[in-house]
Amino acid sequence: MPIDLDDLLNEMTRAAGGVLAKESRRVRAAIAGVLRDQKDAIAAIVAARQAGEIDDAEMQVQLRSERLAFSAGLAMARVAGKSAAQKAANAAFAVIVKALRVAVG
Amino acid sequence: MSAGARRMAAWSRAARPGIVAIALLLGASLPACLHLVAPYDDQTERETFAAARAVDLFYGGILEARSDARRYAKFSDRYVQVEAELRGLVLRNEVRPLNEDSVEIAHNILTLWQQAKDRHQKSDGYENGAARLDRDRFARLFRYALAAERAKPGGDGAADEGGAAVGIDPDAMDSRSPGGR
Numbered sequence: 001m002p003i004d005l006d007d008l009l010n011e012m013t014r015a016a017g018g019v020l021a022k023e024s025r026r027v028r029a030a031i032a033g034v035l036r037d038q039k040d041a042i043a044a045i046v047a048a049r050q051a052g053e054i055d056d057a058e059m060q061v062q063l064r065s066e067r068l069a070f071s072a073g074l075a076m077a078r079v080a081g082k083s084a085a086q087k088a089a090n091a092a093f094a095v096i097v098k099a100l101r102v103a104v105g
Numbered sequence: 106m107s108a109g110a111r112r113m114a115a116w117s118r119a120a121r122p123g124i125v126a127i128a129l130l131l132g133a134s135l136p137a138c139l140h141l142v143a144p145y146d147d148q149t150e151r152e153t154f155a156a157a158r159a160v161d162l163f164y165g166g167i168l169e170a171r172s173d174a175r176r177y178a179k180f181s182d183r184y185v186q187v188e189a190e191l192r193g194l195v196l197r198n199e200v201r202p203l204n205e206d207s208v209e210i211a212h213n214i215l216t217l218w219q220q221a222k223d224r225h226q227k228s229d230g231y232e233n234g235a236a237r238l239d240r241d242r243f244a245r246l247f248r249y250a251l252a253a254e255r256a257k258p259g260g261d262g263a264a265d266e267g268g269a270a271v272g273i274d275p276d277a278m279d280s281r282s283p284g285g286r
Contacts, residue, residue, distance in 0.1 A: 030252070037245055045238060053234025061224065062238050068213040069242050075206040076249040080256040082142040082206075087258070089139050 003103045011099075012092040019091045023084030030080045034073030041066055143204040145260035149197055150251060156190045157247035160218070163187055164240035167231050175231045184222045191215040194250075210250045214243065 045062045048054045054062065163183050167175060195211040198204050221239050225231050255261050 026256075030256070034249075041238075041242065041245070044241065048234040048238060051234070054232065054238070058232070058235050061220075062235070065217055065220070065239075065242060068217055069246055072210040072213045072246050072249045075209040076253040076256070079142055079206045079253040083256050083258055086139060086141040089141075093139065 003099050008095065008099050012095045015091040015095050016088040019088040020084060023080075023087060027077060027080045027084055030077040031074075034070070034077055037073060038066065038070050041069065140203055142257055143201045143207070145254060145257040146201065149194075149201075149207070150254050152190075152194050152197060153247060153250045153254065156187070156194050156214075157244065157251075159187045159190050160243045160247070161240065164236055164243070167236050168233065168240075172230070172232070175225075177226045177229050180225065184218075184225075188215070188218060188222070191218055207250065207253050210246065210253055214246045214250065217242065217246070 042063075045054075045059060045066070048062075049056070049059045163180070166183070167180065170179075191211070191214055195208065195215055198207045198211045201207075217239075224235075
């Protein structure tokens with residue numbers, strides 16, 4: 001049976017899009033969580049300074065440390081993004097495999 | 106039909122099973138070919154929980170001690186033990202292909218640990234305010250490390266909400282470490 005490339009492309013797009021719709025929500029939620037963590041962490045540092053629990057020098061150290069924490073959070077979100085892209089691409093490839101199997105009988 | 110065309114037709118008939126087999130093999134292998142990120146690794150998750158627990162216990166010890174009983178010498182052995190665990194975690198992540206994001210997280214944890222150790226060594230003390238902020242930051246980074254691991258193919262996708270579902274707190278670590286998912 002010949003392969004209709006337009007149908008194949010449409011079906012691949014649907015398959016990948018379905019996966020991405022679900023997974024992109026997860027990625028957005030991951031990024032939002034990291035940003036919320038960052039806001040809370042900065043607020044905690046400022047509160048500690050205002051309460052006299054840390055001095056100015058320590059506050060600078062704490063703020064510098066937050067850069068590494070934030071980049072770690074973004075790295076976590078990148079994993080979620082890559083995993084989502086991998087799932088979507090493999091859903092599209094699964095459509096090709098199915099079409100090939102039908103085409104070769 | 107020319108002799109060339111006949112030869113081509115004969116070759117095509119003879120080769121068809123082979124072509125079909127190659128197409129099927131290619132088709133069957135396509136989904137397995139695309140890898141953008143390392144698969145989930147249970148051992149890494151267990152080691153991350155163990156390291157998170159070690160760091161949390163360390164800070165529990167710091168905060169329990171009176172401020173004037175927090176001389177660096179009293180804690181130097183534990184710094185070395187925890188650093189060894191963190192170096193092991195970095196190495197475990199480094200040897201896995203397509204795992205650079207988890208390497209970055211583990212490396213940042215190690216860097217922050219070494220910086221905290223250096224500060225403690227230089228000042229020969231550790232104030233409550235700094236200790237609490239540092240402890241909470243480490244807990245957050247371990248939560249990111251675990252969420253990243255679980256977001257990988259084969260994991261349970263715990264990167265949602267910045268990995269909040271992983272919930273690294275002392276009680277959670279007691280029940281999950283090592284190996285309890």
